[in-house]
Amino acid sequence: MKTAAFFATLIIITTLVLAGVGLYFHPGGGYGWMSYVDPWLMQIVRFSIWQAALSAFFAVLIALPLAWCLAGQAFHGQWLVKGLLNLFFIMPVLTIILGVVAAFSDWFNVFSLEGILLAHLYLNVPYAMRIFWERLSRIAERERQLGRTLGFSRWHQFIWLEWPVLRQALKPVFTMIFLLCFSSFTIVLTLGGGPANTNLEVAIYQALKFDFDPQAGVLYAVIHALIAFGLMWFLGRRQSLSLELDREKAQRTLAPSRQQGIVLALLLALLLYPLLALLLHGLSAPWQGSQRLTQAIVTSLMLAFGSGSFALLLALLRSFSRNDNRIMRFLDFGLLVMPIMVITTGLFLLALRLNIAFKITGLLIIWLNGLMAMPLIVSPLASRVKVFRARYDHLALSLDMSSWAQFRLIYWPALRATLPWCLTLAIVLSVGDLGIAALIGSAQFVTLPILIYQAMGSYQMVLASQLTLVLLLICGALLVAAEWFSERNRHA
Structure with missing residues (x-):
């Protein structure tokens, strides 16, 4: 073994x-190394970090209250909801992209930073919800029962029981989503809309595929790798880069509460809307x-x-x-969030x-x-x-x-x-x-x-x-x- x-x-x-x-x-050969250190490189690095930080921030901001509400009590059919959240995380990225284009192109210009952020949210909010939901489900029932015995309100239960658990998950979830978006290629390539919205992954692709400037590709890849590895090493000090995509276990369930019903209706409408728009757009012509x-x-x-x-x-x-x-955890999970374009380029x-x-x-x-x-x-x-x-x-x-x-x-x-x-x-x-x-x-x-x-x-x-x-x-x-x-x- x-x-x-x-x-x-x-x-x-x-x-x-x-x-x-x-x-x-x-x-x-390319040009001298210092000739690549120019405003264009600074713009690429700045945009790569900025769009990843915004995507991670809004994903956590949206996912945390939704997961907190759905984790309040186990309800009938929650395995189906968790399966849908998992499906969006593993769904082909082009499906999300075409769904966003079909659903929101009449609302605003999706070929922009806003379109990139929206597509990232559709991929990463379900992932963040699954992590937060899973962490909240680890709270022992006897602790919740003790809180009810002491007369805890829902707010007190959140402050004393649930927030400490969620706070421990915030840094790894934010960092994981940041790294995934920092290494995003397909979404930025298709929805970027121009040079102003180019990240390091797309810059590597353009340098090798169109300019055939391997030296520029190497420089972009090294910068990308240094930033990504630094964040992974920082995260790996105390947290493991893990993904909770395991199968749902059987447990006692009740009917969803009124609050959970509202959140479920809103969540399903938002998640399924791009897929429905994609279906209608695809069937709109022979x-x-x-x-x-x-x-x-x-x-x-x-x-x-x-x-x-x-x-x-x-x-x-x-x-x-x-x-x-830490080295083994990096080998297991670092490959998911490290810039695959760097390895591909090499x-x-x-x-x-x-x-x-x-x-x-x-x-x-x-x-x-x-x-x-x-x-x-x-x-x-x-x-x-x-x-x-x-x-x-x-x-x-x-x-x-x-x-x-x-x-x-x-x-x-x-x-x-x-x-x-x-x-x-x-x-x-x-x-x-x-x-x-x-x-x-x-x-x-x-x-x-x-x-x-x-x-x-x-x-x-x-x-x-x-x-x-x-x-x-x-x-x-x-x-x-x-x-x-x-x-x-x-x-x-």
């Missing part, structure tokens, strides 16, 4: 080292289709299944690690130097998307391994069981119901990715997200909406299939 965890750690570290080598030995649609779907699914399988393998191997220090430049960049495009996409998806699925696997290790470790040692026998007889029965869901989650995250494929793919390389982006770039918004609905149907079908397989394995 130790060897398996070490092998997964070695893969992650090797990837980071190779990316660093590619950044250091980049091809091309199906337009695309000559390369079949090729794009097949390519996307092949890459997504490869990425999902690689992510599941890494997560499964990492879940058997017995170390829980590996792409290294492949260019070796003259194999366009020969291993598919392999690079699978590798990088798998690394990005791994942090989301390692937590539920590791928690189950930890429980069964504590329960059966001494017995396995006394019986002198081999590692394979332990996995087959102890851990496999505990994990097999979760594996289909984890695999599908990784596939859904990968099938909607645009950034990596857009950066390292050639002109002939096409995936469904690239096809959607090309339709948006040529102002074919109805076609883009229709293609996005196809992407959403694929993701929905995969999630339904995963749920069916999980239930089948659970009762097998």
